[in-house]
Amino acid sequence: MPPSILRAGPLLALVMHLAMPTANAAEPPIRWFVQDAPPLLSFVDGQPPRQAQDLKNGEVDGFLRLLIAELPEFRHEFFDATLPRFELMVKSGETVCSLLHKRSPERLKDRYFTSTLPWLTSNQLYLVVRRDQLEKFAGLGRPVALAELLRRQDLSGLLTRDRSYGRQIDTLLQGPHQGAIKTLSVRKGSQLLIMLRAKRMDYVLETQAEVKEFLGAGEADLLMLPLKEGPTESLRYVSCSRTPAGRMQIEAIDRAIRKLAGDPQREVWLRNWLGSSLDVQERRRLLRYLDERARSGPQIE
Known part of the structure; x- marks a missing residue:
């Protein structure tokens, strides 16, 4: 190796390191929409999460953390936005995913949905x-x-x-x-x-x-x-933009949900996540849903 290269060792190593693609850069991203909406999803010190470890243990952020653990093939990013801004991103063709949106006929026009869990009381x-x-x-x-x-x-x-x-x-x-x-x-x-x-x-x-x-x-x-006009929905959903990348992401998310539902250690992650917050009837309803979800094939709309 020429002496000039040896002398430039640290600088050359830094340049080569920056030029080389990292494993994270090669992973396709899933961009998750988040909002500070405690107790469902809570920011730490008012700041949106930067990584999965920043997610807390509410009904939405706790499940999102479990879901991300089953999706190691993706790089997970988080962004905070108003609901109108999120709608604009979807309608303009950006690929984004959310656990905070209800399924509706209008939204099915521009995004895919797959069910996650029963709607809790x-x-x-x-x-x-x-x-x-x-x-x-x-x-x-x-x-x-x-x-x-x-x-x-x-x-x-x-x-x-x-x-x-x-x-x-x-x-x-x-x-x-x-x-x-x-x-x-x-x-x-x-x-x-x-x-x-x-x-x-x-x-x-x-x-x-x-x-x-x-x-x-x-x-x-x-x-x-x-209210007399109570909610007619019985399930929570995750959605991703109706784009080619969104289709790939929702398929992977659906597989991860089914894997979680059939996990032999299901009782452990349920207890760590929801603790004793569920009453007996609601817990039975949740377990019945998970059993059915584990047995079923993909449920993507």
Whole structure:
């Protein structure tokens, strides 16, 4: 080897290292959409995860961490965005995946879906109102009929823009009274709860888990009223853009879900992930689903 190359050893080694492709660079990426939405998915110190180890143990981020462990052939990246920004990325042809979106006929046009788990009761949707305004909602029945509420011009609601609230509720919101509730682009559901507490509107729609996380252990100045038009969905889904890369990713994700469902150590990862948070009936429903998912073939729509 010429002396000049020997003298340039450290610099040459650095240049050669930078020029050589790394194993990570060769791995195709899966870009995961995340939002700070505790307790389902929570950021650490307000920052989105940079790697799988940063994911916490909520219902969504805990399952995403399990899923990523079964997908070592991919490089996993995370990005935070508003719901409108995410929709724009999908519609412009970018390949992105999400565990935070409900399946809907409209979304099937531009993304693939495969089911992950049964919908847990902590995600049941409620009408959220201030305690001091409860009397105003007395004539709407129990559970509250959202169809009747939308006709009330004396009550104002605010919802998250581009969020799906389930087929039945979405249909109502797109009906003749669609102007009755305004929408706002927000990054966290708690933003609307803060505005409700500040009397910016009279009601919002939010999940039991989100409201309980927001209220904490203090006195509940916000109340959750059950809705007559409850969610019709029974399953959670993961989705990826309807592109060639998205098809490859959703197929791999579907295989990973089936592998997790049939894992001999399933009881271990379930306990480490959900602990004792499930009641007996909900746990049985989850195990029945996992047994069926493990036996079935691909379930990609």
